[in-house]
Amino acid sequence: MTNTFLNIDKVTKSYGAVRVLNETDIAVQQGEFLVLVGPSGCGKSTLLNMIAGLEAITSGEVSINGRVVNGVPPADRNIAMVFQSYALYPNMTVRGNISFSMEMHKVPKPEREAKIAQVAELLQITHLLDRKPGQLSGGQRQRVAMGRALTRDPDVFLFDEPLSNLDAKLRVDMRTEIKKLHQKLGTTIVYVTHDQVEALTLSTRIAVMYGGDVQQLGTPDEVYHNPANMFVAGFMGSPAMNLFPAEIVSLNGGIGVKVTTAGGYITLPFPHGAAMESDIGREIVLGVRPESMTDPESADHDSPCLEHVDLPVELVETTGADSFVTILLGGKECIGRFRAKSAATEGQLTHVTFDMSRAVAFDPKTELRLA
Structure with a gap:
């Protein structure tokens, strides 16, 4: 060099x-x-x-x-x-x-x-x-x-x-x-x-x-x-990136990911999955940063791919400036970064906004990045 x-x-x-x-x-x-x-x-x-x-x-x-x-x-x-x-x-x-x-x-x-x-x-x-x-x-x-x-x-x-x-x-x-x-x-x-x-x-x-x-x-x-x-x-990151199992599925003519939740499952669009069209049904590990899993008010509204879902809350930890909200995804405890005064309440459904333009996928066997 x-x-x-x-x-x-x-x-x-x-x-x-x-x-x-x-x-x-x-x-x-x-x-x-x-x-x-x-x-x-x-x-x-x-x-x-x-x-x-x-x-x-x-x-x-x-x-x-x-x-x-x-x-x-x-x-x-x-x-x-x-x-x-x-x-x-x-x-x-x-x-x-x-x-x-x-x-x-x-x-x-x-x-x-x-x-x-x-x-x-x-x-x-x-x-x-x-x-x-x-x-x-x-x-x-x-x-x-x-x-x-x-x-x-x-x-x-x-x-x-x-x-x-x-x-x-x-x-x-x-x-x-x-x-x-x-x-x-x-x-x-x-x-x-x-x-x-x-x-x-x-x-x-x-x-x-x-x-x-x-x-x-x-x-x-x-x-x-x-x-x-x-x-x-x-x-890297505090809290760290959430990593949880998901499945590649077809969604509205594109690629999506199916994730189990405490109440069943959700399907989220996956804009980076164009190269994975032949992988329908493939098991992956999905990575989502806490700030990309937040309350609707805190989401990045310039993002090209926001998805709003109602999910049950396991735990709320308030740090002053933020609230860390724990939600079960793919059987894993995942942390979302919410506003301190968000409406998230333990044991109840809350509005969660995923910024899927920031989501990444990994191979569960090699642990290497896929998309």
Whole structure:
């Protein structure tokens, strides 16, 4: 790929006979924000550590800015890494922590001081420069860790779950700060997280990983709306995409899907099913996002395919801004995202609007996307 800044080419990792990362190809352009996301043990941190030089590559090649770095020590890769543990020196002030790497590289004092002032202003920690890490909050410590990395002017920033030790509100605040930082600096970032909301909000592209493989690589919009398989569909999004069994049927001269409900069955149009006309009677897994299964008032009225159905409600959970309404479809508990003040009531029928233009179909055997 032209203009590739960080190239991961057929990279694998094995520990003895156990392979933890299968052959992986990712090309990252300069200035991109790539997020590696997936559950624990999927290989994302292993891949990050191989880019950093903290883990040896079993096979394949990693190059940064046109230079192959297999076997190059971490200190010589011109990368900067931010860990979830902050890794600050407790006996040094914030100023000392930020300055330490520059001192090791014999950067002249006037240049060091100018860089510290610049980074501290960017991260809004100027007033903390003379404090020690023990006097700082978790969010402040993470800013200092980021400040130390920023003094390097690296080719690539590597973030390893930097927000996982913070409480929920602070995580949101720091997420915003990291996004702003990327917009200001335009640096190349590879960021590891298990939090799919973090992945969707921060990235320019996402690599969804599971079982040592990249399941899908794409923009947040592609990964969210056009998942490549059932794992990606179920992992990305909060609440996750509803996945339930359905049957392909003929409907009004086109294709529809028949779904069992608590009270019988419903038939919904399926506008993406034109290529499935020969599959009448085929069992599929239908995927519908919670916001595409909502009350009539909240539906996207610009959609070309809205279908209104009355269905019995199993459970209503109010979150303040929304109500999550549980409805049985295909024998599965499925969640619709309704307005907080919708009329949905447990044990009663309610009006449900499906945006079938956003529905997707999967093969129940291979779990791959069909349409």
